Amino acid sequence: MGRRRAWLVIAAPAVVLFLAFWLLPMAKLAGIGAATPQGMDASAYWLVVTQPRYWQSLINTVALSLGATLATLVIALPVSRFLARHPDFPGRRVLMSLLLFPLAFPGVVVGFLVILATGRQGVLNTLSKALSGDPMVLAYGMAGLFIGYLYFLLPRTIGVLMTAVEGIDKHWLEAAQTLGANPWRRFVDIELPALTGALTAAGAMCFATAMGAFGTVFTLGTRIDVLPITIYDEFTNYANLPVAAALSVVLGLATWAVLYVANSLAARTARGN
Template structure:
């Protein structure tokens, strides 16, 4: 094309380029939206609908059964209790680690330490379950040590304590990164100001650091809780006799072929985890 002719070179698209130009981009998000609708949202709606049907041999619909039967309640309470305990333990352990890493940005071996702390992030639940068996199972290190020292066997792996250890194991790497970043984000001058005003390390922690970390702790806690609520691989490896909701759902689906109840429980589990995450994130964002 010659550059010398007098008429200006116009971009295609005419007069409404600014507005319609932007709008026209929308089409390229269509594949992602279509995939989401076809393979997640509509299936979920269908699953929710299935929960409203009656299982074979029952007259009430599955949601009613789930709400009225104590054994489902017990399963839900177990799951919530375990998830809360694991979340709290994780936050309490991860906070000093995050503080230490954030406050010491350069010491020999910090990189390696970070890598080691983060590596288990990619482990699926089944692997975590296996590691729990290796350490606290019948042939685990803990049992060997315990028999050597006290003569009594100590086996935690196949019940709630083992599951708790496993949950803390996979929650820690997720939480440490978040809290380290949050502590790094605290304005150092706040702490220095408090220090010159006479506040001890402990008072600075309580009065300045904790309030500044509330948002991050809420968000991290919600993430931990949601992850723990839905965790399946770990408990699957440790033994299907532990009564938590994901195992109950799995049992209803595979062993009893009770699809309506499995669907109803999934919807209850999904909604409750999502609600916790959503509430916590809104809370954290409003700070």
């Protein structure tokens, strides 16, 4: 009985926090989304799922987040393997500091940096005009947002994958090399299966972060139609709280659904191996 009381005392703060800061606000948000917006004859959920512009915003958000996640994993994996396999190469600490430096920046600063690099007065546009005479501006569309996502997703992913690569048993790799396996076969047959969990975790983190990113989108969002900006517009510019709440629920459900599918596929792959 004493042990049960002890567990209740330990669990009580977590339960209270869960109820106060997640379950009750989410229930309230879902309830607001079920309300009927002014001038409409159906709930905000029905409006959200029947209006093409909201669907387009959701599709843009999911596609951009998936693309940024895949690109981040493709870039981060070889970088992480190199850093983990060469702990003593000259300049490693400086390189690590530069790679992790973006973690100190909020989304608004990341957006500003993208503008400085690829905006109308940015470095890329200046070089393009000097070399070809044609302007090249990426900052204010999906391409600029994609670059911004890579900027703040890569440091997080590299940290996760480096730890996973360092945890691979080197005896497996040495045994495979002794048996005549080339580097590519060692990577495909040993490293990649061992990194499946880390890649899934890093991909889930990247996707969820990209789906909900607002600061970078807000800074660059003159020609961008993604759900965080749509929710902001409905709430701030149009005072349409039911639609903003419904879109927020849809954003959360879409994120959860993609993460659930990714984790299920990863678990199935792990069982197959």
